[in-house]
Amino acid sequence: MKDIIAGYGFYIGWSFGATAFLMVGEWLMADVRRRVAIRRLRRMARLNESGAD
Amino acid sequence: MGINWFRYASPASFYPLAGKTIPWFVASAVLLAIGGLYWGFFETPNVLSDQKQYYRIIFVHVPAAWMSMWLYVVMAGWSLVGLVFNTRLSFMVAAATAPTGAIFTFLALWTGAFWGKTSWGTWWDWDPRMTSELILLFLYIGYMALQSAIDDVRRADRASAVLAMVGLFTIPLIYYSVNCPDPNQCASLHQRSSMKSIESNILWAMLTMTLAFWLYSFAVILKRVRNIILEREKYTEWVNELPEIRSQQVRS
Numbered sequence: 001m002k003d004i005i006a007g008y009g010f011y012i013g014w015s016f017g018a019t020a021f022l023m024v025g026e027w028l029m030a031d032v033r034r035r036v037a038i039r040r041l042r043r044m045a046r047l048n049e050s051g052a053d
Numbered sequence: 054m055g056i057n058w059f060r061y062a063s064p065a066s067f068y069p070l071a072g073k074t075i076p077w078f079v080a081s082a083v084l085l086a087i088g089g090l091y092w093g094f095f096e097t098p099n100v101l102s103d104q105k106q107y108y109r110i111i112f113v114h115v116p117a118a119w120m121s122m123w124l125y126v127v128m129a130g131w132s133l134v135g136l137v138f139n140t141r142l143s144f145m146v147a148a149a150t151a152p153t154g155a156i157f158t159f160l161a162l163w164t165g166a167f168w169g170k171t172s173w174g175t176w177w178d179w180d181p182r183m184t185s186e187l188i189l190l191f192l193y194i195g196y197m198a199l200q201s202a203i204d205d206v207r208r209a210d211r212a213s214a215v216l217a218m219v220g221l222f223t224i225p226l227i228y229y230s231v232n233c234p235d236p237n238q239c240a241s242l243h244q245r246s247s248m249k250s251i252e253s254n255i256l257w258a259m260l261t262m263t264l265a266f267w268l269y270s271f272a273v274i275l276k277r278v279r280n281i282i283l284e285r286e287k288y289t290e291w292v293n294e295l296p297e298i299r300s301q302q303v304r305s
Contacts, residue, residue, distance in 0.1 A: 008107040012106075014163075015110045015114070015163070015167045015168070018160065019160050022159070023269060026152065026273055030276045031276075034280050034283070037280055037284050038298065041283065041292065044287065045299075
């Protein structure tokens, strides 16, 4: 492992790092989108219950 | 007693089912990725033919490249099903697949650049495979742009479905860019695809990572389909009766 980091850490780090970053980032973005959608739906439901336009 | 699969073509039936399966896909993907990385870094040889340790980029580069092509076929397939059967859910799945496919295509190009720099001495070359993969990335971006450029969702779905199917020509193009019958006619920096010449340990680590990427893709695509369902079906009664929506109403 030390050989890999010392010799090719830059190339391997940027390859595996970008993969992990984008996959986790994509997951979190989907999570944010879900929270936004749920918040909008709740607001809409509250407005409907209170009888507001 | 058979399962009525058509029942799950309805967003109302699909939404809770997808919610139940996502944690299983995530857990399996994480476990397989940990196993694949351990295998790839600790149980494989330090050299692959004339390549040194940097060849280990293969464990993300090749699975990402495979995923980029398979997800495009999945996206075009669901688009075709949507056009033929006029099912809303098919278009939603196709739309949810595009961003994940685009990310894997970008990753195939990105990791390929780092691998190329170490093995060929260049970040980029207009090699047939790299160029066809770049075209695939543009197709994914074009699909998403077209989808969001048209306000009417049904028209957007149909237009982008046609684009997805037209773009299918890139898949054989990517494959045959290095596997053409006459190797002299497709001079490429990439080697011809051959599973037999790869050492079994390297191959299995690569296949484990591919399976992890598949399971991750299932999870994130299902998560995005659920989001699209919430956005598109917001005026339906069943969405407003969902526990995550009702719980707030009870408190307020």
